[in-house]
Amino acid sequence: MNEMANIEQAIEMTESKISANKVQVYYGDTHAIKDVDIEIQPRSVTSFIGPSGCGKSTFLRTINRMNDTIDICRVEGSIRIDGEDIYDPKVDPVQLRAKVGMVFQKPNPFPKSIYDNIAYGPRIHGLARNKAELDDIVSSSLQKAGLWEEVKNRLDEPGTGMSGGQQQRLCIARAIAVSPEVILMDEPCSALDPIATAKVEELIDELRENFTIVIVTHSMQQAARVSQRTAFFHLGILVEEGSTQDIFTNPKDKRTQDYITGRFG
Amino acid sequence: MSLFWLILIVLAIAVVGYVLGRARAMSSAGGERSALHSLPSYYGANVAMKAAVPAFLFLIVWLLAQPFYVNSEISAMIPDSAISEGSSRGLVLAEVRRAARGLDNAVASDAITEDFARNARADFNDITARLKEAGQIVTSDITQPVLRAAQRYRVLTAAGNLYMTIAVILVAIVGALWALRETNAQFRARNTVEKGVQAILIAAASIAILTTIGIVLSLVFNTIEFFKLYPAADFFFGVTWSPSFSGRGGSSELGIIPLLWGTFYISFVALAVAVPVGLFAAIYLSEYAGPRVRAVAKPLLEILAGIPTIVYGLFALLTVGPLLLSAFGDNGFGIMKAGTAVMTAGLVMGIMLIPFVSSLSDDIINAVPQAMRDGSYGLGATKSETVKKVILPAALPGIVGAILLAASRAIGETMIVVLGAGAAARLSLNPFEAMTTVTAKIVSQLTGDADFASPVALVAFALGMTLFVVTLGLNIVALYIVRKYREQYD
Known part of the structure; x- marks a missing residue:
């Protein structure tokens, strides 16, 4: 019986794309993330929900080691992607971030042309051997991000001149261009209007086929619409994690229930 | 009374x-x-x-x-x-x-x-x-x-x-x-006092503006006076500068070209020193240095800006000049005759401008939103790739503005030139030769006991006017570029 459970767990371990084990994050003296264990499934959308300051963004940023750029931040525990510990000293965080892309809260296209925005990652990683290959990467990334039809005739115009929704999809296309395996999205729609949000959500749903997506969101409706699994964070603790349907219809923890029914947060 | x-x-x-x-x-x-x-x-x-x-x-x-x-x-x-x-x-x-x-x-x-x-x-x-x-x-x-x-x-x-x-x-x-x-x-005394305060503030602002206008007008009138005595074409296109103080300056040749050449040559050397050093220092301080290093290094660098230029002049005359002479003089390469030279003044002026360039560039680099850096790091770029491909291009207009402001300071600098570059007005390409600038010549034209109605003294106003127009032009271009850059992120 016990053996059975172990085997089951082992199967689950090998299946999950990202597995976090007893992750602690400290900002100086503040203990921001406490004992987080989570398994994230490949080719699916997992959403992190929770009230402001609960640590969901902080945890998201540990997955591609973006927290390394903050001096006072310290991470303990282990996070494995495809079984490899990303906090191992042998791992190059710069290489890791090519594999684990990120889309930010506010669209942040570089003040360059649309083409150069997409070509930025492939260029620094040397993904294209010549101009034709680079052109291919740019057009296929824009196609995957559903932006190609809108911008194909103005690739040399600045990315900063587009609408907010287009800018965010450009940022998603920019992340796709380096062919990551995982895409982390930190409240990607919070700066967008409802129509642009709908487009980005649609895009996230399509991207699920090829990428493992983790999305932090403030909107429970958004989590319900786009994700297959949902994790609820509160005060730096992962309170509950399960299939999105279970979390929203049958939460096991009282705090989760209070949050999704709008009693706090 | x-x-x-x-x-x-x-x-x-x-x-x-x-x-x-x-x-x-x-x-x-x-x-x-x-x-x-x-x-x-x-x-x-x-x-x-x-x-x-x-x-x-x-x-x-x-x-x-x-x-x-x-x-x-x-x-x-x-x-x-x-x-x-x-x-x-x-x-x-x-x-x-x-x-x-x-x-x-x-x-x-x-x-x-x-x-x-x-x-x-x-x-x-x-x-x-x-x-x-x-x-x-x-x-x-x-x-x-x-x-x-x-x-x-x-x-x-x-x-x-x-x-x-x-x-x-x-x-x-x-x-x-x-x-x-x-x-x-x-x-309603409160409202009346408020209006009074406003009037006083407006008056203060107007004094600054009116003074500027006054200075410009005095330059303009004296320049016109000068051009009545000396043909403008000879002044702007003459290649010889040899004022003759005797005989009311009648036989003077007052061509500005050698002076402008000296000014631009020395400023060019100064910028060639100050821009790379200042810019790299700013990049280090804003992107790489930890808060502790920054807290110490930034004020130290800015101390350089507080040193009076006459001290830089002494440094040029007593330290840099002899040092260069020992390397490039008769015992070295043999292309330098005396300690005072374009290179001496240019190097020291460059050192003077380092904090100017670095603190302006530092501000501009810090104004590039963190989101740009995050975006670049998130795509797997290293720090130097991020600096080179995202931060510098984004900050470039502002940095160009900073460089132009530094250039207009270099052009207006006097003391370092007087002590470091010599007083000979000369058209030469050799940076180890003594040359002089517009500002240094204004000083020497007015410090003699020349008659103020003679062309040799009045030429100072024409020189000043030319300098003013050049630096004003540079400042306007710089401000225009800086402002345009600012609009980008708002």
């Missing part, structure tokens, strides 16, 4: 007005603070303001207008025959003022009596000798018309000062009374 006492009296009236105004407001409200529209101090301030501000304005206007009036009066007294060959009315008027001041001082030191000063005649009493005995500086013999004018000048000035004192005090008192009359519980 001196101006100092007059100002004190007006201030005293204002203080008394403050106390009275406050008291009157309180009494009109029956001692009840809450019945007043404004706080009691506002009523006092209203009275003080209405006493002092119009009085001081009146005083300033009077002080500006009186010399014009007096000058036109005495100018009319001087016959054309009294103006000698090669002189001008302006010079004679200056002589009149000098004589009048001499008389004043002589009377003050009891060398002559007031009566004598008023009635002396240059043709009977040897007034020049008397003044010299009294220890006054008299440049030439005082002629009868000049003395008559000087005496009239003294009378007019004395009368003017008396009237001015009376009028200013009257204005102050009338202002205070007016303000006291309107003081009652309903009067």
Whole structure:
């Protein structure tokens, strides 16, 4: 019986794309993330929900080691992607971030042309051997991000001149261009209007086929619409994690229930 | 009565007005603070303001207008025959003022009596000798018309000062009374004081602007004066600079090209030093340095900006010059003859400009949103890739602006050039030769005892004007670029 459970767990371990084990994050003296264990499934959308300051963004940023750029931040525990510990000293965080892309809260296209925005990652990683290959990467990334039809005739115009929704999809296309395996999205729609949000959500749903997506969101409706699994964070603790349907219809923890029914947060 | 006492009296009236105004407001409200529209101090301030501000304005206007009036009066007294060959009315008027001041001082030191000063005649009493005995500086013999004018000048000035004192005090008192009359519980003193404060602030801003206009106008008029004496084409396109101070500068060759060449050459060397070093220092400080290093390094770097330029000049003359000479002089490469050279001044000026470039660039790099860095790091870029491909392109317009501002400082720099680059106006490509700049030549043109009406002195204004136009142009371009850059992220 016990053996059975172990085997089951082992199967689950090998299946999950990202597995976090007893992750602690400290900002100086503040203990921001406490004992987080989570398994994230490949080719699916997992959403992190929770009230402001609960640590969901902080945890998201540990997955591609973006927290390394903050001096006072310290991470303990282990996070494995495809079984490899990303906090191992042998791992190059710069290489890791090519594999684990990120889309930010506010669209942040570089003040360059649309083409150069997409070509930025492939260029620094040397993904294209010549101009034709680079052109291919740019057009296929824009196609995957559903932006190609809108911008194909103005690739040399600045990315900063587009609408907010287009800018965010450009940022998603920019992340796709380096062919990551995982895409982390930190409240990607919070700066967008409802129509642009709908487009980005649609895009996230399509991207699920090829990428493992983790999305932090403030909107429970958004989590319900786009994700297959949902994790609820509160005060730096992962309170509950399960299939999105279970979390929203049958939460096991009282705090989760209070949050999704709008009693706090 | 001196101006100092007059100002004190007006201030005293204002203080008394403050106390009275406050008291009157309180009494009109029956001692009840809450019945007043404004706080009691506002009523006092209203009275003080209405006493002092119009009085001081009146005083300033009077002080500006009186010399014009007096000058036109005495100018009319001087016959054309009294103006000698090669002189001008302006010079004679200056002589009149000098004589009048001499008389004043002589009377003050009891060398002559007031009566004598008023009635002396240059043709009977040897007034020049008397003044010299009294220890006054008299440049030439005082002629009868000049003395008559000087005496009239003294009378007019004395009368003017008396009237001015009376009028200013009257204005102050009338202002205070007016303000006291309107003081009652309903009067909106707070709003009035607010308007007064606004007016004072506007006045301060206008003074800055008007002064600039005044400086530019004085440059323009003197430049026009110069071009009457010396052809503009020779000035702008002449390749020889050899002012001749003898014979009223008649045989001078005053071509600006060698000076401009020296200016730009030295500035170029300075920027070639300051821009890379300053920019890289700024990148290190803003992107790589930890908070502790930054807290120490940034103030240290900015100390460089606080060193007076004359100290840099000494550094150029005593340290950098000999050092370069030992390397490139006769014992080294043999292309440098003396310590003073374009390279010496340029290197030291570059060091001076490092903190200027670095602190401006640092601000501009810090203004690039963190989101840009995150975006780049999130795609797997390293720090230097991020700096090179995202931060510098985004900050480039601002950095160009900073460089142009540094360039306009380099062009205007004087002391380092005087001490480090020598005084020879020369058109040469060798950076180890002595050259000079526009600013250094302005100094040498004006520090001699040249006659101010001669082209060798007036050329300083034309040089200054040219320099002003060049740096103004650079500043405008720089500000335009910086502003355009700012709009990008707002």
